[in-house]
Amino acid sequence: MSHAAAADPYPSLSQAYERFFDPVPGAQAPCAVRVEGPAGPLWLDRHGPADAGLTVVLIHGAGGYGRMFAPLAQRLAVAGHEVLAPDLPGYGLSRGHWTQVDYAAWKRTLLALIEAEHAQRPRPVVLLGASIGGYLAYLVAAESPHVRGLVATTLADPRDREVQAALVRRPWMRALLPALRPLSRVTRGLRIPVRWFTHMDRMSRDPALAALVCSDPLGGGNRVPLGLLASLFDTAPAREPEQFDRCPVLMVHPDRDAWTPVRISDRFYARLAAPRQRVLLEQCGHFPIEQPGLDQLRDALLPFLGRIAQSTEIATV
Template sequence: MTLPQTDPYPALSARYSEFFAPPAQPAAPRSEVFGWTDGRLRLDRHGPAAAGLTVLLVHGAGGYGRMFAPLAAELAAAGYEVLAPDLPGYGLSPAPWQQVDYGAWKQALLALIDAEHQRRPRPFVLFGASIGGYLAYLVAAESPWVRGLAATTLADPRDPAVQVALVRQRWMRALLPGLRPLSRLTRGLRVPVRWFTHMQRMSRNPALTALVCADPLGGGNQVPVGLLASLFDTAPAVEPEQFQRCPVLMAHPACDDWTPVAISDRFYQRLAAPKQRVLLEECGHFPVEQPGLDQLRDALLPFLARTDGIGPSASR
């Protein structure tokens, strides 16, 4: 379903596009609402509808789909269809908070891919940013239509070393094992996500970090305790040692102060699938700097071209 022309947030992408180097001016996307059994997703659709491959952008805990409009526009200009959804509770997607956890986010993306594939069969590539990289992996481990996985980070939140990087305080990490049962008793309890995480490490640009942290649709959001707890105990259907469904590209910011490269390497090195590792020079956690953006493009476009050549009927 296409949204009416009275989209209440027409300038969302422009607020973030100006931080990209050089500043980007993406074309207006086609905004839609996808409904499935458990809720609705607001998403932007970029690029040609008849493209042979669709890229699904998966944001992290401080973002939403429209923050990545410059990347979506570049991929669309290269001939790919791009879907940029807002996960439930973020951006413009509503959330029945009593039902939302990390597993529900995974199910929402699986439902979207299934519906898109039933409407028009074609392969999908997932591109996950921040903790959306692990979420993209969870989806790739279950969806038969995913032919490629790219991510800026591949930090496994079950790993204690990753928990140290993600969670602000030691006492908060000590509470992780008990957060799940607590959340069932306090479904209405919502806390600012920036209280729990190192949101101040979002970017090397202080103005961009301030924008993300103050954005009520993203890093300034308030989320239920259960969503935060579920991040740290959601296991994939296939562990990386057995993952061979599709090739993997990890294009990691080289100057990431939030999830350093070494954190992602712990998961990346375990992957059994064909894989490629690229470091984005001068880029922080939210990669907007040069030459890293060009390096991301130069790695991602050939990766997509190779995947596009597989075709929708291929199996792995």
């Protein structure tokens, strides 16, 4: 992947998310970068020192994009970690020029990004997936040899019928799931508002934040190809959780999540063969902004990253 820095291209709307978080002392503005991906241009934010010993890749879900992660990314950067927050194909500024926008394209894009980063600066990578980005992070971790840690706010497997019931708005829509993949091949570029299909209104316990996400044309107000929704519900990992022992897993799940309740993530989490840790973020909704959950996220995440960085340093001595 080739990289090109640019003046900040994000509209002021993406900065509106900052008002829901406390300021981060010492934080620097992210550097927006356009890279050439395997099948189209990809935008991402870079945070933190380029010479850090560890890189965190933030992976958004169906209502997000990289810039929405800026408050979390800045906290990790101030702690000394490099952070990449890409806009996956079809979202954020990576919405055009992609010949394929589905879960497979998202996975290939992240694998290519990690490979390119490792070729330039070998260092351990930790994936942090939010919402359905948690399952995507798992798919990538199951294939990339450079991923040394996996963090997810949810680990809901979209192939699970109980998860489908939580994600899809109407029972008749769930009945159509087996037909979505062949239908998407016929309809080609048909795009529908993602909020029509899923419970985007349950994004946050704060009505103002939920409304912002739902109206954001880069995120929850976006129109996505039918093929992306179809692929979400039938994409299998390279390794099922019973065979997944490639890296430690930290699940930091909001305990007041009205969209993907803890119980549906627990079904997948309990099957993992890897060393695992489960932390519930108190008072937090699907998009965690509440206290004390935010402090609990920090208190679980920073030591987890520190252990991975330290174990890598020991292994290279």
